[in-house]
Amino acid sequence: MSRPISRPNVVLVLADDMGFSDIGCYGGEISTPNLDRLAAHGVRMAQFYNTARCSPSRASLLTGLHPHQTGVGVLTYADLPDAYPGVLNDRCVTLAEVLGAAGYSTWMAGKWHLTGSRAEPDAAWPTRRGFHRFFGTIDGAANYFNPTSLHRDETPVPESELPDDFYYTEAIAGAAVGFITDHATGRADDRPFFLYTAFTAPHWPLHAPDDDVAAVAGRYDAGWDVLRARRHRRLVDEGILDPAWTPNDRDPEVPAWADTEHRAWEARRMEVYAAQVEAMDRGIGRIVAALDDAGELDDTIFLFLSDNGGCAEGQGAGYMDEVGDRIDSMRVRTRRGERIYRGNVPGVLPGPETTYGSYGRAWANLSNTPFREYKHWVHEGGIATPLVVHWPAGIAESGVIRQQPFQLPDILATVLDATGVDYPGSGPDRGPDTGQDSDPDRAPLPPEGRSMLDAWRTDRTDPGHTLYWEHEGNAALRRGRWKLVRKYPGDWELYDIEADRTETRDRAADHPETVAELARAYQTWADRCGVLPRDQVIAVRDAHPSWIARQR
Numbered sequence: 001m002s003r004p005i006s007r008p009n010v011v012l013v014l015a016d017d018m019g020f021s022d023i024g025c026y027g028g029e030i031s032t033p034n035l036d037r038l039a040a041h042g043v044r045m046a047q048f049y050n051t052a053r054c055s056p057s058r059a060s061l062l063t064g065l066h067p068h069q070t071g072v073g074v075l076t077y078a079d080l081p082d083a084y085p086g087v088l089n090d091r092c093v094t095l096a097e098v099l100g101a102a103g104y105s106t107w108m109a110g111k112w113h114l115t116g117s118r119a120e121p122d123a124a125w126p127t128r129r130g131f132h133r134f135f136g137t138i139d140g141a142a143n144y145f146n147p148t149s150l151h152r153d154e155t156p157v158p159e160s161e162l163p164d165d166f167y168y169t170e171a172i173a174g175a176a177v178g179f180i181t182d183h184a185t186g187r188a189d190d191r192p193f194f195l196y197t198a199f200t201a202p203h204w205p206l207h208a209p210d211d212d213v214a215a216v217a218g219r220y221d222a223g224w225d226v227l228r229a230r231r232h233r234r235l236v237d238e239g240i241l242d243p244a245w246t247p248n249d250r251d252p253e254v255p256a257w258a259d260t261e262h263r264a265w266e267a268r269r270m271e272v273y274a275a276q277v278e279a280m281d282r283g284i285g286r287i288v289a290a291l292d293d294a295g296e297l298d299d300t301i302f303l304f305l306s307d308n309g310g311c312a313e314g315q316g317a318g319y320m321d322e323v324g325d326r327i328d329s330m331r332v333r334t335r336r337g338e339r340i341y342r343g344n345v346p347g348v349l350p351g352p353e354t355t356y357g358s359y360g361r362a363w364a365n366l367s368n369t370p371f372r373e374y375k376h377w378v379h380e381g382g383i384a385t386p387l388v389v390h391w392p393a394g395i396a397e398s399g400v401i402r403q404q405p406f407q408l409p410d411i412l413a414t415v416l417d418a419t420g421v422d423y424p425g426s427g428p429d430r431g432p433d434t435g436q437d438s439d440p441d442r443a444p445l446p447p448e449g450r451s452m453l454d455a456w457r458t459d460r461t462d463p464g465h466t467l468y469w470e471h472e473g474n475a476a477l478r479r480g481r482w483k484l485v486r487k488y489p490g491d492w493e494l495y496d497i498e499a500d501r502t503e504t505r506d507r508a509a510d511h512p513e514t515v516a517e518l519a520r521a522y523q524t525w526a527d528r529c530g531v532l533p534r535d536q537v538i539a540v541r542d543a544h545p546s547w548i549a550r551q552r
Contacts, residue, residue, distance in 0.1 A: 009300040010194045016203040019310030019367025020384040027235035030274045034285035041398045042390035043456050046240045049407040052382040052471040055113050057307035063092040064412030064447035068530045076116040083540040087115045088124040093444045096130030099194045102421040109175035110136040110198030118149045135175035139329040142200045144168045144207035145353040148329045169201045173283025177290045184294035201280040204358035206350035208275035213351050216274045220267040223257025224366045231369040239401050245502045247370035254362040262346040269359045272351045302390040309382045310367030312374040315358050317343030378469040378476040395456050402455050407467045409449030417451035468525045473534030477522045484518040
């Protein structure tokens with residue numbers, strides 16, 4: 001592996017439930033000038049993949065392992081027999097642990113979602129997995145105006161401390177900026193830093209300040225059909241998509257825009273979603289400005305990506321104090337005492353804290369243009385993510401697009417390659433002590449990823465490495481030109497991903513020998529990485545009804 005001259009800072013920014021084509025530099029009509037500028041002076045990866053769901057993606061991103069190896073195979077469920085523990089285990093180490101042991105300052109702002117212990121610190125809290133400073137939520141989904149499980153380090157932040165105009169996206173960015181400025185003004189040495197900023201935007205609920213929603217008013221009046229065509233055209237024009245790839249038709253469960261009732265209400269849903277993304281981009285601009293002011297921007301590896309594709313999940317209707325399937329992160333009332341209405345009901349305009357809705361399948365179909373499926377599934381719509389990379393000191397070219405395929409475990413491998421830090425057990429003396437080992441026999445699993453440095457610096461192609469996915473029985477493998485994929489409990493499908501990345505022509509019947517070969521390779525990987533049969537996990541769920549309430 002290559003070794004750096006200096007030890008760059010690392011800033012890793014994660015969006016939540018954002019689709020492949022939402023931001024401007026990936027074809028979207030959402031205004032993201034700060035991300036667009038980073039892309040214009042950096043690299044866009046056109047074929048990078050997440051792991052289809054929030055908690056598993058975060059576990060894989062931070063550890064360089066596949067999620068099943070970390071204990072977070074589905075979400076942060078209680079530790080039940082014969083299922084995933086739902087909490088980071090002691091066989092993985094986080095990027096913060098490894099970099100911190102090598103002399104980096106390590107900070108986190110935003111959503112953690114890697115333990116089910118939301119109120120009492122356990123061994124899987126960010127402060128106990130390598131982060132020196134933390135501001136954010138332990139939960140998954142959050143009320144943007146008054147999130148539950150909000151902590152500063154391990155101390156709860158009481159509602160009384162929140163200003164009247166509190167908005168979580170702004171608070172996350174503010175905490176990240178504070179870490180940078182504190183470091184710039186108060187440090188006594190030249191320690192590099194690792195900053196992990198995990199926004200909840202644009203995950204439901206659809207919450208945004210009135211002014212932000214007003215700024216995008218009318219943008220979605222043309223409807224999802226027209227906007228999907230426009231996004232596809234821009235993606236082709238940018239060179240991100242091959243024009244030979246046939247875009248998928250509108251989801252068959254989604255009506256044509258011309259046949260849609262309540263079009264004004266539908267447009268409003270996407271307006272609020274767009275406002276959430278634009279607020280996140282504004283926060284990213286603040287982080288970039290802080291890096292620039294501190295003289296750190298050029299030698300900072302800045303990465304931006306999303307944890308899964310656009311989310312087609314709905315919301316059951318009813319007031320929060322009446323519905324029976326609430327999860328713990330859902331507030332029943334606002335801080336002013338108003339009741340909160342949950343659900344996607346025409347006439348209930350999303351945006352304010354008195355509502356709790358989602359943008360639905362039709363707009364998720366737009367977010368994932370031109371791909372199939374959504375969050376949860378491992379067809380391209382569920383796992384394709386933008387990856388924007390900015391590092392002027394380490395990447396000579398700028399404004400380039402790279403088509404080499406990579407996935408989440410490759411982030412850790414790349415960062416360690418760029419910083420020259422050894423993974424525990426890989427160096428001449430077993431690498432750095434993470435400082436997290438209560439058990440002296442703790443032996444972290446070897447990382448699964450491969451460095452992207454060469455791909456960032458050149459468009460030279462090589463045979464690549466095999467990519468794997470599994471979530472809730474949905475499974476896939478990508479090797480060379482072929483992608484094997486299934487939607488649980490269905491049969492394997494086979495796509496020539498070089499000729500048909502949009503997965504419009506199933507070739508399984510034409511190449512049964514390839515299906516059989518790749519299916520064997522998939523099963524070998526699944527057995528090695530501890531992927532549990534989906535039927536087994538479902539049986540555990542059915543035996544423990546309280547498990548269902550923790551699924552979001």
